[in-house]
Amino acid sequence: MKLELGPEDQAFRQEVRQFVRDNLPEDVSRRGRYDFHHHRADIALWMKILAGRGWSVPHWPVAYGGTGWTGVQRFIFEDEMRRGFAPTADRIGTELVAPVLYTFGSDEQRQEHLPAIRNGDVFWAQGFSEPGSGSDLSSLRTRAVRDGDDYVVSGHKTWTTDAHHADMIFTLVRTNPDAKPQAGISALLIDLNAPGVVRRPIWTIDEGLTVNEIFFDDVRVPARNLVGEEGAGWTYAKFLLNNERATSAEVPHTKRDLAQLRHIASIEQRNGRPLIQDALFRNRLARIEVETLALEYAVLRVLSGSGDNQVASLLKVRGSELRQKVADLAADALGERALAVSADREADLCLVDEVASPAVPDHGVGISAKAIFRRATTIYGGSNEIQRTLIAKTILKL
Incomplete structure (x- = not known):
């Protein structure tokens, strides 16, 4: 298969590229180059800019603000x-x-929440995992009692x-403890600023803040915030997770990381010459680039309608593993300088002392933190072990 975009898609690519050049603020772009987790203010600003063009939610139906673009677009x-x-x-x-x-x-929920999501006014979290209920999500114990x-x-x-910066959370709760595990689960929309909600940060080994734990202590939630039918939450959760896994190949992210890796290898020296000239390194880089290209073909086949659309788990497994490979090779390319994690000092919360933190070259900022954080890609969205079981059952029919 030879990947070639038609003239219309090529023109569309140039249109989007020019829009980014003309409208993305320089300071937001600079922070993005280091690939730390974006500030809420940066995300909200960019979403408002995109919304002004009608581009903030291109994958939504046109009736709710989508663009009507093809999957390839x-x-x-x-x-x-x-x-x-x-x-x-x-996301x-x-x-x-x-x-x-x-x-x-409900119509009320659509009218209340969709415009605020589309314009970047309200941010969301997803309340699924619990202590003891991760991959076995049906064992969740958070209770919701009707009063x-x-x-x-x-x-x-x-x-x-x-x-830590969300306003609302889409939460799975157990509304019927006597029903079978999946049948007793419902979905609620909960205000994270409601009385009885406590948020605690979980600092990860990349010295960054991404994940949190949430405690609900007799939190009163209006019954109108029930999504769909009581007891149907498991159906909605499967729908949501399938969407998550279908997009988690994350090929555009990996391509961006590969470009960054090539830049690092053109600067870092080994035996008096740029690392990119080292045959062993070039071989490792080429293998990842080929694997990424193959994954991109697979994603585009699905998006264009010419491939199997039941491969969400397969795309998730390959995409998550490639993200780890690229990040690990970038850390290897830095050599001993990769020992410095170089956390994001512009973050809203930071544990690193500016004075005590070791110096890192500009092209190395964030690289080690990324490599460490990427260990999570094969776990979140459903661990790859679970995804391989799904592949065996749904695709291989084992």
């Missing part, structure tokens, strides 16, 4: 966003929660991505 759009170091949109809100709401939610016009929620969620 949406891929090109994401490719150019990553190439230009633009912030990633509030949990735009890619995970919103599709559940416009597919299963008049409210549900009273008690429990504990963990590994909750970006909850």
Whole structure:
């Protein structure tokens, strides 16, 4: 298969590229080059800029603010966003929660939440995992008891991505403890600033803040915030997770990381010459580039309608492993200078002392932190061990 974009798609790519050049603020782009987790303010600003063009939620149906682009055009759009170091949109809100709401939610929920997500006004978290309920999600224990016009929620969620700057959380709760595990689960929309909600950060070994734990202590949630039907939360969760895994190949991110890796290798020296001239390194780099190209072909085949659309788990496994390979090779390219993690000092919260932290060359900032954080890619969104079981059952029919 030879990948060639037609004239229309090539023109579209140039249009998006020029838009990023003309509209992405320089300071936001600079922070994006280091690939730290984007500030909420940067994400919100960029989403508002995109919304002004009608581009903030290109994958949504047109009726709710989508663009009507083809799958290939949406891929090109994401490719150019990553190439230009633009912030990633509030992915949990735009890619995970919103599709559940416009597919299963009430008219009231759509009217209240979709515009705020589309414009970057309200950020979301996803309350699935609990201590003891990760891959075995059906064992979750957070309870929601109906009391008049409210549900009273008690429990504990963990590994909750970006909850430290989210406003709302899409939460799985157990509403019927006597039903079979999957049948007793419902989905609630909960205000993270409601009385009884406590957020605690979980500092990860990359010295960054991404995940959190959430405690619900008799939190009163209006019954109108129930998504769909009581007891149908497991169906909505599977719908959401399938969307998450379908996008988690993250080829545009990996391509951006590969370009950064080539830049590092052109600067770092080995035996008096640029590392990129080392035959062993070039071989390792070429293998990853070929694997990434193959994955890109697979994704584009699915998006163009010429491939099997039941391969979300397969794309997730290959994409997550490639992200780790690129990050690890970039850290290797830095040599002993990769020992310095170089955390994001512009973050809202930072544990690193500017004076005590060792110096890192500009092209090495964030590289080691990224390599460490990428260990999570094969776990979040459903661990790769679970995904391989799904592949065996649904694709190989074993």
